[in-house]
Amino acid sequence: MPRNPDASAVVRRVSVGIVSLLAVALVALSPQLGRAEPEGSYRPVLDPPALELPCYPLPEGLTLDFAHQVRTDGDVQVDGDSRRELLVQYDLVDADEVRESLTASFVEAGFTPEAGRGDALVFTRPDTGPVTAEVRQLSGIPADSTVRGTVLLDLPSVPLASDDPICDDPYATKRFPDSWELAK
Amino acid sequence: MIEELERAYRRLPRGGTLLAVLVAAHVLLKLALLPKVGHTPFVGDEAYYVDGGKALSNLVRDLVGLGPLDSSELERHVVGSGWFMPGMSALLTPLFLLDPDASTFVIRCYLGVVSTVVLLLTVRTVRRTFGDRYAALLLVFPGLVPMYLLFMYGAWGDLNAGLLVVMLICHLVSIFRQVRKGVGFSLREGAWLGLVGIVIVYLRSSTALLVGGLFLVLFVALVVLLRRRERLRGVGAMALAGVVFIGLLLPWSVAASHTLGGRVVTTTSVPTVLANTFGEYDRICFGPCDPGSTIWFSPLRYAREVARATDGDQVGIQSEMSAYARQDVTPHSYSRDVLGNFYAYALEPAGYNDQLMDPDTDGDTFTYWFVTLLTTLMWYLSLVVLVWVLLLATRRSFESQILSIVLKLGLGALLTQPFIHLASARYWPTAAPLLALALGLWLQVRAERRVAVGVAHDLPAVPQAVGAPTPAAVHRGLYWVQLGLAVASVAVALGILVLAI
Incomplete structure (x- = not known):
């Protein structure tokens, strides 16, 4: 356990802040990075009768x-x-x-x-x-x-x-x- | 007692140092195994989770771009056949947001990093709840079990679900400690409980029994052990846990039911699973299913064809197929199948190394045998601890008693799998981290036996606890609960053996 609880709280807040910013940036930029193409092997299209x-x-x-x-x-x-x-x-x-x-x-x-x-x-x-x-x-x-x-x-x-x-x-x-x- | 414990602890390196060494060992061994598994194509159900992650990343793109949502893509790749809940797909989504065309190697590396983060978060929670020794044990078993490390690069949800189950157990034990003092728990803790519970179910839906069962036991404990305002407070927090759980389950249930045209709560696979496990395969499609495909896909295609022909729902039709295939199941045939499942579940722990490593190039190498033999050795030793904890009825301390009960319930719920589902060497990673807690409990009970005849149970009563059962009564009650659960385990095991003969 960290000895200084205040320092630990600051570290935690800063980490949460950085992760949140990165997440928002990732989500905002994602449309520019292309579109994913699922392969669909687990739900094949059903053939007609x-x-x-x-x-x-x-x-x-x-x-x-x-x-x-x-x-x-x-x-x-x-x-x-x-x-x-x-x-x-x-x-x-x-x-x-x-x-x-x-x-x-x-x-x-x-x-x-x-x-x-x-x-x-x-x-x-x-x-x-x-x-x-x-x-x-x-x-x-x-x-x-x-x-x-x-x-x-x-x-x-x-x-x-x-x-x-x-x-x-x-x-x-x-x-x-x-x-x-x-x-x- | 305290002096002796302190002497014992002084002989060990400081907890933090030991944990740091074990984390480093875990990371190094895991990195050493990466070349063997990194390029392995996705095995079976992994393909679903990866496709689901891709479709969910496209959903995020569409939402951010305010564009139209591709609901048919979501229906096909996220709901799919309703066999799995999309917890692992959600975990993979950030990767596909960043790299929509991520290669197999990149996906496996990402999964490896995420699973280690989950392991470390679990270790931290275990350390705070039970101390350094339990945390160190978790880092050794399963943190250093080679096959477990290979599974950590996999897209199945079993492993991460197991780690979160340990987090849930830590949380429950903390709550039980408060409840024992006659104090309820806060709404915040209740919401967290519900959140952890639903995340576990999203990762591996077969844990629903475990999560639901533990919630029910906690609820009963609150009603029995708390009084007046504290009881109301506890029940309120528990109700919030339920609301969070159901509130986060509903979007999935509604989407899956709407897509598949039947009532889906978690998954649709149970009827087909029961038919494949205990029924006659050549009756599942009211006759033989289409040849050339697997026991999972052929019945599914058939159910979809019948649903289309009759304008019915494929989920209901799968139940009818299952009932027809299981008409001739007898107690004898059922118990023999259960024993076969237990064998596959528990006695071939390295059974998946042929799938995760390439048998052609890695089949007879040092790494292959290292993984197989060390995994088998470590897992078989843990089975001894599993049997011990299922039979344990201790009177020593409240701490041991409560962990003993929660582990019995948790492991018991996980071990229902072979009673329902064709088992394989892929399922034990869910139970493995619970066995680390069981091993810790074994050491704890041993220490308690050595240093004292009985540990004091007379906590100072807090004002809120007036009228609650006395510590001695709780202590006796917890002993009888353990004894009851141990007897139930023995009865089920004997029952299955006798019926199978």
Whole structure:
């Protein structure tokens, strides 16, 4: 402890004064010193929803008229044919309402409903052939859950329809390379 | 007793000299480690704090220039995902005001200087409250722990928060000394208490439990131990502490809630943290999350996508995701995860040297092993003191009793982290400076045992204390409080072990 309390108080006051002056000068001069550029790696800009991108469109005229998010998209081999497997989660409504909405959307897009196998809805149109939609409610969710279940769509494969660079981003298209692993 | 203590002290160098030597040793060792960490790219969350500092410096520029505020920049880089509070960003702001394009090296040097200033301010407060010995211990542990010195160049808030927790403890002990005499504390002291508390929470939001808990304990002590006017005075000062705390928390809570569209008090990370720590990762996104990213960013992107699709709030959706992922948590799985967290929290103190030093160039050097081995040795010894202080129930002196209780509460609150959060070798710097006080207490209790059977507790009563509990009653009460806390610690430890088997 300093022996002379008065001297200590003076030193403290002078130090506080100098620091305050420097701080004011720094703040006043800061606009002249340029602008900082944050990198933004901790809050990436969210890509638009996958089905609103021009990359891999749904069959012409088809829209999904319920709240949803695409989880995965991609081509799989079924009996030697390439088929598009699109997994979508639906939100805020239950499975029956989603089935009704899907049926209305397919009919509006010119598809004809066919007798399904099991729970799957089947629709057909001359240019696409038969397509199916399997609606599954999640188990163990509360009645007011936001996310309620999944729709697995089996569609004809489509080629990449745009050269927009965003189509190369798997997080946007939800077409993930096989080499990408789930985090642990 | 006094003579013996004086003899013991005469054998030591004068306090001031010893402290000056230790400060010099701290600075030299820290400078020696700078080349190893100075150019290390920012690790994980450090990137957020640096970006936040840049955005806040732009806010100051806009305010000074009377220009329009770039609110989208603030929302994206300061509020971000609401995972962290911007205390460290605010600490970095002056640097970015002066040098908006500061290099990694300059930023790390600045952080190194700031953390040493905070350490020295803490040492000064500890010296005034507890004396030279405690201050010297703080300069040795953690002031000379190599890994701690590396962390001092980091942008995480854990370390500075820990030092400020020690300042808060000093302040609380000073207040308790007054309260014990039957005297309340002033509004000014109350405002300072609230200010230190909220700064700690801004630096590291997980300390909210510690700060809130200690405030609550102080409030109860005021009501129990003070009478009439002094009680009113104390409660008034405590209320002011609360007003300052909440008043300074509100701007953040309002901004974060407004930006993220849900109710945010401190941070939004708890639901995702609980899900990642105890739940099943392949259920967090109501199924597997997107591959190729981390357990933090993939669920976040998903929550933002669902919020956009449903016009909902991402904070609420993260809670739903967390609940779904944790449906199958059992007491057994939970306690095993807690034990795993304790291992990561406490048993690999040098675990971050691969991140802060370059393993390719520094992986097998003398410095690397010096940092690893000395840190491990010093930290493991401190763990012995941690266990001791958690179990301590002393009757010797009021000073020992009150520090014992505050340290038990403080360390207990910090050690809740492994019960909630995936732990890592990055979190112990918050608790480390408290262990310096624990070590000081160990020496103090030892000295008290050696020189006297019991220390007098019959302070002369001041007029304000009429009707307050007698010193002997307070003394007994504090003993039972310690015993209760020690039993609680043992019960929790045994409970977790038994459930995990």
